[in-house]
Amino acid sequence: MKLATLRNGRPDGQLVVVSRDLRHFVSAGRIAPDLQTALDSWETLAPELHRLSEALDTGGIAAQPFEAHMAMAPLPRAYQWIDGAGYLGHLERVRSLQGSKDAELQSERPLLYQGGSDSLSGPTDPIIVPEEDLALDFEAEVAAILGPVPMRPGREQAAAAIRLVTICNDVSLRRLVVDDLQNGFGFFHAKPATAFAPVVATPDELGDLWDGQKLSARLQVYVNDVLFGQPNAGVDMHFDFVDLIVEAARTRTLGPGTIIGSGTVANRHEESLPIKRDGIGFACIAEARTVEKAKYGRARTPFLKSGDSVKMAALDRMDQPIFGAITQRVSILGK
Amino acid sequence: MKLATLRNGRPDGQLVVVSRDLRHFVSAGRIAPDLQTALDSWETLAPELHRLSEALDTGGIAAQPFEAHMAMAPLPRAYQWIDGAGYLGHLERVRSLQGSKDAELQSERPLLYQGGSDSLSGPTDPIIVPEEDLALDFEAEVAAILGPVPMRPGREQAAAAIRLVTICNDVSLRRLVVDDLQNGFGFFHAKPATAFAPVVATPDELGDLWDGQKLSARLQVYVNDVLFGQPNAGVDMHFDFVDLIVEAARTRTLGPGTIIGSGTVANRHEESLPIKRDGIGFACIAEARTVEKAKYGRARTPFLKSGDSVKMAALDRMDQPIFGAITQRVSILGK
Numbered sequence: 003m004k005l006a007t008l009r010n011g012r013p014d015g016q017l018v019v020v021s022r023d024l025r026h027f028v029s030a031g032r033i034a035p036d037l038q039t040a041l042d043s044w045e046t047l048a049p050e051l052h053r054l055s056e057a058l059d060t061g062g063i064a065a066q067p068f069e070a071h072m073a074m075a076p077l078p079r080a081y082q083w084i085d086g087a088g089y090l091g092h093l094e095r096v097r098s099l100q101g102s103k104d105a106e107l108q109s110e111r112p113l114l115y116q117g118g119s120d121s122l123s124g125p126t127d128p129i130i131v132p133e134e135d136l137a138l139d140f141e142a143e144v145a146a147i148l149g150p151v152p153m154r155p156g157r158e159q160a161a162a163a164i165r166l167v168t169i170c171n172d173v174s175l176r177r178l179v180v181d182d183l184q185n186g187f188g189f190f191h192a193k194p195a196t197a198f199a200p201v202v203a204t205p206d207e208l209g210d211l212w213d214g215q216k217l218s219a220r221l222q223v224y225v226n227d228v229l230f231g232q233p234n235a236g237v238d239m240h241f242d243f244v245d246l247i248v249e250a251a252r253t254r255t256l257g258p259g260t261i262i263g264s265g266t267v268a269n270r271h272e273e274s275l276p277i278k279r280d281g282i283g284f285a286c287i288a289e290a291r292t293v294e295k296a297k298y299g300r301a302r303t304p305f306l307k308s309g310d311s312v313k314m315a316a317l318d319r320m321d322q323p324i325f326g327a328i329t330q331r332v333s334i335l336g337k
Numbered sequence: 338m339k340l341a342t343l344r345n346g347r348p349d350g351q352l353v354v355v356s357r358d359l360r361h362f363v364s365a366g367r368i369a370p371d372l373q374t375a376l377d378s379w380e381t382l383a384p385e386l387h388r389l390s391e392a393l394d395t396g397g398i399a400a401q402p403f404e405a406h407m408a409m410a411p412l413p414r415a416y417q418w419i420d421g422a423g424y425l426g427h428l429e430r431v432r433s434l435q436g437s438k439d440a441e442l443q444s445e446r447p448l449l450y451q452g453g454s455d456s457l458s459g460p461t462d463p464i465i466v467p468e469e470d471l472a473l474d475f476e477a478e479v480a481a482i483l484g485p486v487p488m489r490p491g492r493e494q495a496a497a498a499i500r501l502v503t504i505c506n507d508v509s510l511r512r513l514v515v516d517d518l519q520n521g522f523g524f525f526h527a528k529p530a531t532a533f534a535p536v537v538a539t540p541d542e543l544g545d546l547w548d549g550q551k552l553s554a555r556l557q558v559y560v561n562d563v564l565f566g567q568p569n570a571g572v573d574m575h576f577d578f579v580d581l582i583v584e585a586a587r588t589r590t591l592g593p594g595t596i597i598g599s600g601t602v603a604n605r606h607e608e609s610l611p612i613k614r615d616g617i618g619f620a621c622i623a624e625a626r627t628v629e630k631a632k633y634g635r636a637r638t639p640f641l642k643s644g645d646s647v648k649m650a651a652l653d654r655m656d657q658p659i660f661g662a663i664t665q666r667v668s669i670l671g672k
């Protein structure tokens with residue numbers, strides 16, 4: 003089934019069930035007021051939500067038209083947002099750009115960082131930055147929303163905790179990354195609100211695009227309506243979601259509603275921008291710039307500036323968006 | 338007024354008003370089921386809670402006996418836990434111990450890290466660690482719980498957002514700190530669940546112990562019932578809570594219910610352990626060990642091990658605990 007959280011003036015929004023084709027929705031308010039409530043009692047409530055979803059998809063229920071701009075983030079505020087680094091290709095490219103760390107890349111255990119989760123952006127919310135000059139970048143990622151995970155889980159426990167899958171835009175202020183990392187306390191100012199697709203799907207809904215550990219779908223990204231990248235999230239994912247969850251729970255439990263990100267999706271290739279229709283490209287600007295620096299001696303692709311737009315969607319085999327699209331425009335605080 | 342969250346079998350617990358002397362409580366359930374709900378509508382609900390508090394303290398209402406073990410963390414799961422580094426003395430001591438960073442200490446802007454907030458421990462919850470050998474430490478801190486803060490707030494806006502004050506134990510696995518920091522993504526595995534005192538107080542309740550920016554109270558810490566430290570949180574706080582909030586909101590808003598920590602309270606002195614009754618000592622083990630290394634060539638004070646206990650409380654001028662005590666015992670996962 004597919005779920006979404008619609009704006010209703012409340013901080014946690016209104017839980018709805020969305021049709022498989024993303025065209026219609028029906029309120030799930032009689033089952034759970036919001037998604038966190040559903041996740042808190044998933045064993046009891048998920049079967050009821052599934053029944054509602056079936057009724058919706060078979061046309062057996064009155065539904066209303068669904069549009070992305072009605073949606074907030076699935077969890078507009080979450081108790082935890084952990085971002086992993088599943089795709090080593092991203093790390094390799096970005097770290098050489100930033101010169102931030104020359105430590106050997108860890109290929110045995112994934113890197114994770116604790117992200118801010120108190121206000122997550124909806125799919126059409128603007129990206130609001132305090133200044134123009136912060137080297138604003140996007141990062142297209144796959145994200146999983148979890149049930150409870152015990153400390154030191156086995157792989158099966160970790161896999162069984164994956165309740166919902168979607169995509170997100172981990173907005174990054176590259177100019178502040180170096181400062182954050184040099185401070186030694188990790189990302190903070192460089193990672194403002196992450197944005198999420200309008201719809202989340204249960205793993206069973208994804209069919210063979212989901213193998214229990216990763217999503218095999220192209221993540222298509224446009225910047226100002228020009229194709230920027232379309233790496234496949236199922237390719238070159240060195241650490242899959244089960245790896246990421248096991249690592250995240252090494253010294254602690256994870257509460258229900260924890261969101262964990264795949265890291266920027268990155269496929270290995272030698273292309274630079276612009277790419278053709280059959281190219282792969284990049285799911286963030288920093289990677290494109292690294293490749294340009296190596297190839298041309300300087301970066302050509304600019305970071306995002308006020309008024310720019312970024313659009314991203316995960317596509318199924320019919321090139322239809324699975325979770326709807328994230329479409330954000332950049333604006334400067336107070337302007 | 339003083340508030341607490343009692344266990345009721347639900348993840349967010351039950352909001353209660355606690356008497357000034359911490360002896361009695363009355364349910365606040367008719368006003369708000371839990372503390373986050375109260376924080377979401379603070380302007381409306383705080384006056385009602387204050388009236389209930391006055392009725393309780395004047396004996397005008399039937400009350401029940403309050404004990405620390407009934408309490409969960411004030412927000413058993415929070416949307417945000419940010420820990421600052423307000424006391425440079427702590428940073429100076431700990432960083433020389435860990436050899437983690439030789440970057441110049443920032444004395445112009447406070448360091449902050451994003452902590453996990455999905456499961457915060459109550460005052461008598463055990464500290465559960467997955468292994469004995471992780472160099473388990475405590476950190477006694479003051480914490481503020483906030484209302485909404487806009488991006489780039491002025492100092493007055495930041496100060497006005499402080500809703501509640503309490504203390505916490507920022508549990509740290511020192512053996513993992515170096516790894517976390519060398520990874521370059523910041524604290525993650527080294528910072529399992531933070532524990533909180535049983536009671537939170539509004540700033541007005543603190544009288545002249547609270548100057549709008551910091552708490553002037555001794556933070557008394559015992560390890561296995563031996564006095565370990567009693568630094569005054571009002572002394573040597575280089576960055577006060579207003580500084581920390583302004584810094585935290587540099588590139589983002591802070592949602593209501595954000596908890597921000599002072600960092601380990603540390604007063605400058607030349608003592609080593611054991612301290613006398615009039616000594617100052619330390620609010621974490623790592624600092625004591627650094628001083629010992631400098632003085633004796635090696636650290637003498639061990640980190641916490643299974644079965645050890647740590648107790649901490651902030652004391653008023655009559656040496657009474659303001660927020661009750663955090664009393665935790667260490668246990669190993671599955672034992």
